[in-house]
Amino acid sequence: MTENLVDLPAIEAAARLIEGDVVRTPTVPSTGLSELLGVPVTAKLELLQRTGSFKVRGAAAKLRLLDDAERVAGVVAVSGGNHGIAVAAMADSLGVKATIVMPRSAPRRAVELAERHGATVQLTTDVTEAFALGGRLRAEGLTLIHPFDDPDVVAGQGTVGRELAQDAGALTDVLVSIGGGGLISGIAAAIRALRPGVRIWGVETAGSDAMARALAAGGPIPIVPTSIVTTLSPPAVAPLTYAHVRALVDDVLVVTDAEAVRGTLEIAEAAKVWTEPAAGCLLPAARRVVEQAGGDCRLGLVLCGGNATVADVLAWASRFGVDVS
Structure with a gap:
């Protein structure tokens, strides 16, 4: 760096x-x-x-680096669509439980694809509330897979x-x-x-x-x-x-x-x-x-x-x- x-x-x-x-x-x-x-x-x-x-590139890079405790705890991702799909798919392939938080404006297809990969999807009124909920779930013990930060x-x-x-x-x-x-x-x-x-x-x-x-x-x-x-x-x-x-x-x-x-x-x-x-x-x-x-x-x-x-x-x-x- x-x-x-x-x-x-x-x-x-x-x-x-x-x-x-x-x-x-x-x-x-x-x-x-x-x-x-x-x-x-x-x-x-x-x-x-x-x-x-x-998005699967960043999701894979982060999920591959999680330790055993983080994998067991599960992950949470906040997304307008594509990041959520990617985290859900990658977590599914690694046997990690994923929760995806999306605003209700997210494409319906993104919600369906995330759920198809076994993720739990939680919808919020807007993207600001989605990030707030993601922060609360992180505080409860889930590992945050941030979309960019x-x-x-x-x-x-x-x-x-x-x-x-x-x-x-x-x-x-x-x-x-x-x-x-x-x-x-x-x-x-x-x-x-x-x-x-x-x-x-x-x-x-x-x-x-x-x-x-x-x-x-x-x-x-x-x-x-x-x-x-x-x-x-x-x-x-x-x-x-x-x-x-x-x-x-x-x-x-x-x-x-x-x-x-x-x-x-x-x-x-x-x-x-x-x-x-x-x-x-x-x-x-x-x-x-x-x-x-x-x-x-x-x-x-x-x-x-x-x-x-x-x-x-x-x-x-x-x-x-x-x-x-």
Whole structure:
């Protein structure tokens, strides 16, 4: 670690630890996205990861490090969707009892998948109450598997960046979605070590822009998330992830929910992969990067997850007046 930041040796250790638990997802040039954006685009298809998102990497890294007493006590995770699915699946494979706390706004599919893996799911009125309940359950003896405020989790997510750096061709810019900031923190640590000249851009949706607000305020501040993108909607980022973004990320771009939904549909049509809006938000942000960086840029997009139903996306498209014809 340097200044409490996760470093490449920690990410390499996490990669060895979770090698048997995760998929080395494809890193592929996308002809369709390249034509759409007018510059070469490489996509890291983390939506093809086990459980449908990158989250299983951090969950596996943390659960693999639990001692016997912690495993016996069981674990609790607070999630807007994907982290809960990942913790439930990994805990199930290790024989650890899991309780997943989600706000009622979480996708129904996420609740169903967590329960399918044997987890107990508790629903709360909103994400702030979910984190409060998670804290109470931790105080009662469960081990908290935090979605982002944990260096072991960040190191696990950093294996995405390690693979991208190793597998991609030439890149000038990498775009990563931000919820609590665990994914971009780990990816940025890996990319800065392995490809130091590459620019790193974070992307949030308006109403869940906790990192952008933290950067403007000089530190993490509480917010009330209002975005439909629940998987990017913590009540605040952590000092840990804020420090990584402040030190390692070039800028954080904020797009609207409508743009994120439209991006999901455009990626489906152009790249032939089904993302969720947490990844769809990268497309409008990528257009801004191309405008700022110019036509010589070569983009890497981390398509972080695909756990949205067709019905959900079409309902959002109707709500925001996004043309699906």
